[in-house]
Amino acid sequence: MSAASPVPAGRRFADILLRLRALVALCVLVVVFALLSPEFLTTGNLAILVKHVAVNAILAIGMTFVILGGGIDLSVGSIAGLCGMIAGALLSEGLIVRPAGIVIYFHAWLVVVVALLAGMLLGAANGWLVSRLRVAPFIATLGVLYVARGAAMLMSGGATFPNLAGTAALGNTGFPLVGTAVWLGVPAPIWLMAALAGAGMFVAARTPFGRQVYAVGGNPRAALLAGVRVTRVTFLVYVISGFCASLVGLIIAAELGAAHPATGETFELNAIAAVVLGGTSLMGGRGTIGGTLIGAFVIGVLADGLVLLGVSEFWQMVIKGLVIVLAVILDQFQKRSS
Amino acid sequence: MRQSSRYAGVAIAAASCAVMLACSSSEKAADTSGPRRIAIITPSHDNPFFKAEADAAADRAKALGYDVLVNSHDDDANKQDQLIDVAIARKVAAIVLDNAGADASVAAITKAKQAGIPTLLIDREINASGVAAAQIVSNNYQGATLAGEEFVKRMGEEGSYVELVGKESDTNAGIRSRGFHDVIDKYNKLTMAGRQSANWDQREAFQKMETLIQANPKLKGVIAGNDTMALGAMAALKAAGLGKVIVVGFDGSPDAIASIKAGEIKATVLQPAALIAKMAVDQAHELIRTGKTGQPEKQSIDCELVTAENADAFGVFGRK
Numbered sequence: 035m036s037a038a039s040p041v042p043a044g045r046r047f048a049d050i051l052l053r054l055r056a057l058v059a060l061c062v063l064v065v066v067f068a069l070l071s072p073e074f075l076t077t078g079n080l081a082i083l084v085k086h087v088a089v090n091a092i093l094a095i096g097m098t099f100v101i102l103g104g105g106i107d108l109s110v111g112s113i114a115g116l117c118g119m120i121a122g123a124l125l126s127e128g129l130i131v132r133p134a135g136i137v138i139y140f141h142a143w144l145v146v147v148v149a150l151l152a153g154m155l156l157g158a159a160n161g162w163l164v165s166r167l168r169v170a171p172f173i174a175t176l177g178v179l180y181v182a183r184g185a186a187m188l189m190s191g192g193a194t195f196p197n198l199a200g201t202a203a204l205g206n207t208g209f210p211l212v213g214t215a216v217w218l219g220v221p222a223p224i225w226l227m228a229a230l231a232g233a234g235m236f237v238a239a240r241t242p243f244g245r246q247v248y249a250v251g252g253n254p255r256a257a258l259l260a261g262v263r264v265t266r267v268t269f270l271v272y273v274i275s276g277f278c279a280s281l282v283g284l285i286i287a288a289e290l291g292a293a294h295p296a297t298g299e300t301f302e303l304n305a306i307a308a309v310v311l312g313g314t315s316l317m318g319g320r321g322t323i324g325g326t327l328i329g330a331f332v333i334g335v336l337a338d339g340l341v342l343l344g345v346s347e348f349w350q351m352v353i354k355g356l357v358i359v360l361a362v363i364l365d366q367f368q369k370r371s372s
Numbered sequence: 373m374r375q376s377s378r379y380a381g382v383a384i385a386a387a388s389c390a391v392m393l394a395c396s397s398s399e400k401a402a403d404t405s406g407p408r409r410i411a412i413i414t415p416s417h418d419n420p421f422f423k424a425e426a427d428a429a430a431d432r433a434k435a436l437g438y439d440v441l442v443n444s445h446d447d448d449a450n451k452q453d454q455l456i457d458v459a460i461a462r463k464v465a466a467i468v469l470d471n472a473g474a475d476a477s478v479a480a481i482t483k484a485k486q487a488g489i490p491t492l493l494i495d496r497e498i499n500a501s502g503v504a505a506a507q508i509v510s511n512n513y514q515g516a517t518l519a520g521e522e523f524v525k526r527m528g529e530e531g532s533y534v535e536l537v538g539k540e541s542d543t544n545a546g547i548r549s550r551g552f553h554d555v556i557d558k559y560n561k562l563t564m565a566g567r568q569s570a571n572w573d574q575r576e577a578f579q580k581m582e583t584l585i586q587a588n589p590k591l592k593g594v595i596a597g598n599d600t601m602a603l604g605a606m607a608a609l610k611a612a613g614l615g616k617v618i619v620v621g622f623d624g625s626p627d628a629i630a631s632i633k634a635g636e637i638k639a640t641v642l643q644p645a646a647l648i649a650k651m652a653v654d655q656a657h658e659l660i661r662t663g664k665t666g667q668p669e670k671q672s673i674d675c676e677l678v679t680a681e682n683a684d685a686f687g688v689f690g691r692k
Contacts (some may be wrong), residue, residue, distance in 0.1 A: 079586035086579050192417035196627045290578055290607050296418045341583045347569035
């Protein structure tokens with residue numbers, strides 16, 4: 035918190051320790067599940083597991099930028115739901131131009147682009163509220179959470195768009211590939227997660243923008259005096275988060291072949307949990323994308339492993355809560371000792 | 373400071389415009405001199421089942437000359453309580469309610485009764501009698517045994533299967549599971565390889581099914597406590613190249629019936645939600661006119677099995 039410069043030497047050591055803590059937890063979980071369930075370490079199961087992790091990890095990567103910049107984004111789950119519904123509406127009903135009475139159907143890839151732009155626009159709304167109007171991030175994104183969820187429900191009167199396969203005659207088939215395509219034996223959501231994680235790590239650690247995010251989150255006043263355009267940086271982190279959220283909405287809709295307006299409820303909490311488990315400070319300015327990935331894996335391994343073992347839903351919730359709290363307690367110990 | 377207060381002014385102006393717009397549309401409904409009004413309160417319309425029952429009730433009430441007040445409590449007993457307060461304040465003639473909890477709803481319904489407003493329950497019972505004017509529910513247990521029998525038949529009375537249970541805090545999740553097992557457990561060559569709750573949710577069922585497939589690659593069947601979970605499981609099975617696995621759901625939703633027609637899901641059990649909603653409004657009408665519903669308080673309506681053979685005969689939660 036006190037240091038405004040991005041990665042001083044002492045902090046780097048602490049960061050490594052923090053990252054190791056989550057990594058140790060992850061290794062323990064993997065070993066425990068491997069011992070208890072013979073199916074856990076099969077390639078098939080691991081591929082599925084990583085695919086399940088991808089959804090939360092992508093949200094958490096966007097969330098990491100927001101939290102590093104000293105904010106929070108509660109609207110990601112709703113944005114995911116709304117963007118899935120936008121894709122669903124464009125694919126099954128087309129864009130209806132009322133005065134002209136024309137219905138325009140987009141190519142599946144254009145639908146993806148429109149939905150991603152919609153997500154970035156909602157992120158921009160968050161960013162504008164926080165950076166320009168100085169609304170507290172918690173409140174601004176809570177507002178967008180409700181607006182986006184309501185809008186998703188309004189798009190279909192609460193109904194599901196049940197079939198997103200598209201129609202060959204309309205030339206809009208292929209959308210489900212976003213979630214179901216397999217390249218080189220690896221499902222598309224994993225590729226998307228890997229690409230975003232790589233880009234996120236590069237941006238956070240190696241670019242001026244990344245360093246500015248750390249600076250703004252660590253001490254906005256000092257960052258401003260050092261010539262960082264704080265407003266612009268704050269705005270952009272929410273756009274990144276909105277983009278990640280809409281991508282998640284598209285992946286889920288594509289996997290299910292259906293868009294449901296309630297998709298993504300409480301996703302924001304899982305994403306925040308992954309970020310915090312990964313050692314990022316909720317106060318901003320400290321943390322890494324790599325840590326967040328490990329955090330997302332801890333949550334994902336726990337969820338899938340407990341299903342494999344046949345543990346009841348209620349115990350799954352209790353155990354997940356305990357692991358999150360335990361990880362943060364360890365975080366406190368380590369901060370005190372370093 | 374000046375800038376932020378200007379923004380605040382704009383925001384307040386925009387908000388009050390929105391409020392005025394909202395008011396102008398509800399202004400008419402607030403007029404008490406017009407026809408009598410029935411309040412229809414159900415869980416969230418994002419589930420087509422609840423939308424269908426709310427629509428059916430509203431259509432019937434309008435046909436009988438009532439104004440309607442349609443709201444959703446989102447399975448939140450506190451929100452339901454507030455909606456019932458609103459209904460009492462607006463002096464509705466009757467409340468048609470799909471309640472938010474067997475125990476948590478009793479107090480709110482009692483409150484309406486004390487205010488002289490009868491409540492007719494649909495879809496879900498409460499753990500009290502003599503409070504509601506009627507409790508009309510589909511027979512979940514009978515429906516579950518129907519689904520169980522069809523499942524056993526399709527499985528050829530043997531093989532391993534997985535059960536997806538609904539939200540475990542919901543009474544119907546338990547009743548349906550009991551109905552399934554009372555039939556299936558009689559066949560000892562049918563073995564349950566896994567049992568997980570997917571909280572009535574399509575995406576959760578999809579993910580849990582993917583994991584369960586890993587643990588049980590020789591899976592032959594899936595029985596699900598509702599159709600959205602059955603559809604989620606079906607999507608996961610298809611993606612894993614296991615589209616032949618026998619999937620049976622519950623509810624009779626239009627999406628599930630479409631899937632049955634496409635040869636994917638094998639069967640579901642249709643809850644006559646539209647019929648039940650219509651019955652509740654008819655009995656409310658009778659009660660308002662004569663002081664009696666003419667029916668016992670607890671009424672149980674049987675569910676119907678839907679398979680590829682008869683799928684064409686069904687519409688939105690009812691026979692066409």
